[in-house]
Amino acid sequence: MGRSIARSRTLRAASAVTAGAAALLTFTGVAPGTALASGATAQAALPKPVPASQGHLLASGMSSVLPTSTCLSKIHIRCYTPTQYRKAYDLAPLYKSGITGKGRTIVIVDSFGSPTIQKDLTAFDKSFGLPDTKVDVKQWGSVPKFTGTPDQLGWAGETTLDVEYAHAIAPGAKIMLIETGVAETEGTTGFPEMMAAEKYAIDHHWGDVISQSFGATENTFPGYGKNGTPSLQALRYAFADAYKKGVTVLGASGDAGATDSNAAGQLYTQRVDSWPSADPMVTSVGGTQLTLDDKGNRLKPDVVWNDGYGAGGGGVSGVFSRPFFQNGEAKVTGNHRGTPDISMTAAVNGAAWVYQTFDPNPKNDGWGLVGGTSEATPIFSGIVAMADQKAGHDLGLITPKLYWMGQHNAARNGIVDVTSGNNSFNKVTGYNATKGYDLASGWGTINGPLFVDALARR
Numbered sequence: 001m002g003r004s005i006a007r008s009r010t011l012r013a014a015s016a017v018t019a020g021a022a023a024l025l026t027f028t029g030v031a032p033g034t035a036l037a038s039g040a041t042a043q044a045a046l047p048k049p050v051p052a053s054q055g056h057l058l059a060s061g062m063s064s065v066l067p068t069s070t071c072l073s074k075i076h077i078r079c080y081t082p083t084q085y086r087k088a089y090d091l092a093p094l095y096k097s098g099i100t101g102k103g104r105t106i107v108i109v110d111s112f113g114s115p116t117i118q119k120d121l122t123a124f125d126k127s128f129g130l131p132d133t134k135v136d137v138k139q140w141g142s143v144p145k146f147t148g149t150p151d152q153l154g155w156a157g158e159t160t161l162d163v164e165y166a167h168a169i170a171p172g173a174k175i176m177l178i179e180t181g182v183a184e185t186e187g188t189t190g191f192p193e194m195m196a197a198e199k200y201a202i203d204h205h206w207g208d209v210i211s212q213s214f215g216a217t218e219n220t221f222p223g224y225g226k227n228g229t230p231s232l233q234a235l236r237y238a239f240a241d242a243y244k245k246g247v248t249v250l251g252a253s254g255d256a257g258a259t260d261s262n263a264a265g266q267l268y269t270q271r272v273d274s275w276p277s278a279d280p281m282v283t284s285v286g287g288t289q290l291t292l293d294d295k296g297n298r299l300k301p302d303v304v305w306n307d308g309y310g311a312g313g314g315g316v317s318g319v320f321s322r323p324f325f326q327n328g329e330a331k332v333t334g335n336h337r338g339t340p341d342i343s344m345t346a347a348v349n350g351a352a353w354v355y356q357t358f359d360p361n362p363k364n365d366g367w368g369l370v371g372g373t374s375e376a377t378p379i380f381s382g383i384v385a386m387a388d389q390k391a392g393h394d395l396g397l398i399t400p401k402l403y404w405m406g407q408h409n410a411a412r413n414g415i416v417d418v419t420s421g422n423n424s425f426n427k428v429t430g431y432n433a434t435k436g437y438d439l440a441s442g443w444g445t446i447n448g449p450l451f452v453d454a455l456a457r458r
Contacts, residue, residue, distance in 0.1 A: 062366050077351065078347075080290070080352055085290075088297075093448075094448055099390050104173045106381045110178075111194075113143070114146075114157075117160065118135050131172075133175060136176045138179070140178055140180045158214075161352070161374060161375055162378045165382070168379075169383060173389075187216060195238040218317065239279055247394060248397065252374045253312060255311070255372045258314060260313070278320055280337055284340040285340055285343065286341075286342070287311075287346025288445050305373075306422060309348035310346075312423050313373060314340050316334060317339070320336065341403075343445050345376060383451065
C-alpha cells in the first residue's frame with residue numbers, strides 16, 4: 001500500500017488501503033466454487049471491474065487462477081502470476097546460478113498482519129511450484145485480536161501481497177513479518193510504532209532489507225513546511241539507524257500519480273509527495289504497466305502505470321532538499337528530493353494473483369487480484385535480497401549506486417529505460433516518462449541478471 005492503508009484505497013465497504021498498497025478487483029455476482037472450464041468461478045458472471053474509491057479495486061473469492069488471455073476476454077484487464085513476472089524480469093538465470101536470496105532476510109512491516117499468512121503462503125507456493133518457507137512473525141506492541149474489522153481486512157490483504165511476492169521473487173530468502181498494533185493513517189498516526197519496530201529489528205540484526213508498502217502525504221504531517229516539519233523529522237531515526245548499519249530500506253511511491261490523499265481520504269487537487277518514499281534514506285519504488293502474454297513474454301515495452309484505476313506515484317518532496325545522489329538530475333528534480341528512484345510492475349490492468357483466507361466471510365476467501373506500488377515494493381525487495389546474496393554482504397542504502405548505474409551505461413547495468421506514459425491522475429497534471437531519469441518512473445525498470453550483477457559489484 002503505497003499510502004496509508006486507512007485511506008488510500010477502499011477495501012471492503014469502509015476500509016481504505018494505503019496509497020502504494022493493494023488496489024484490488026471486486027467480482028460481484030460470482031458464486032464461489034462455481035467451476036468453469038478455465039478453472040475460476042463462473043466466467044459468465046464476471047463483470048468488468050468497477051473502480052472503488054480513488055481508482056482502486058477489490059477482487060477476492062475466486063476458486064482458481066485465470067490465464068491472462070481469459071482475464072482479458074472476461075474481465076477486460078490483464079492478470080499475472082509470479083511465474084510470468086519471473087519470466088518478464090528474466091530471473092531464471094539467477095535462480096539457475098543459485099542466486100535466490102539465500103542467507104538474506106526480508107523484513108516486512110504491516111499493521112495487524114494476517115492470521116492466516118502461513119497457511120495462505122503455503123497454498124500460494126504449492127500452486128506455482130515455489131519452495132515453501134516459514135514466515136517468522138513478530139508482534140510489536142499490543143496487536144489486537146483479529147476480528148475482521150475493515151482496517152484489519154485491509155492490512156491483512158496488504159500483508160498477504162507483501163509476503164507472497166517478496167517470497168515469489170527471492171524464494172531462498174527468509175521472510176520476517178512484523179505486525180504493529182496501530183494502523184498507519186495520514187500524518188503521524190501509526191508511524192511511531194512502525195519506526196520503533198524497524199529500529200529494533202535493525203539493532204538486533206533481524207533482516208537485510210526492509211519493505212514498506214505504506215506511506216502518508218507529507219502535507220498531512222503537523223506543522224508541514226515549517227522549520228523542516230519536525231513531526232516528520234522526529235520519525236526518521238529508524239532510517240538513520242539503517243543507514244549506519246547497512247540495511248536497505250524501500251518505500252512504495254504511491255498509487256495516485258503526482259497527487260495523494262488528505263486526512264479525510266480525499267485526493268488533493270495539487271501535486272504532493274509521500275513519506276517514507278520521499279525520504280533520502282529510503283529507495284522509492286514506483287509503478288509500471290507490463291503487457292505480457294500467458295507465458296510472461298513481453299508483447300511491448302513497459303510504460304508508466306496509468307490505467308484509470310491508479311497511476312505510479314512520483315514528484316518532488318515538499319520537505320526534503322535534493323540529496324547528493326540526485327545532483328546529476330537537478331534539471332529534473334530542482335532543489336528537492338525527487339521520486340521514484342526505480343519502478344516495477346504495479347498496474348491494476350496487469351494485476352497480481354494472491355491467495356488469502358483471512359476474511360470471516362468465506363465468500364471472499366480464495367484467489368484475488370491486486371495492483372499498486374505496494375506490489376512493486378516487495379517484488380523489488382526480492383531483487384535487493386538476491387543482490388545482497390551475490391555481493392556476499394548487505395548493500396545498505398542502494399540509491400547512490402542506483403543513480404551511478406543509471407548515469408554510466410544504464411542498459412549494461414540492467415536498467416531498462418521507460419520512455420512512454422505519464423502519471424497524471426485525478427485531473428492533476430503529473431510528469432512524463434522521458435529518456436533517462438524522470439519523475440514518472442525514476443530510472444525505469446530492470447533486467448534481472450544484469451541489474452543484480454551491477455548492484456552487487458563494488
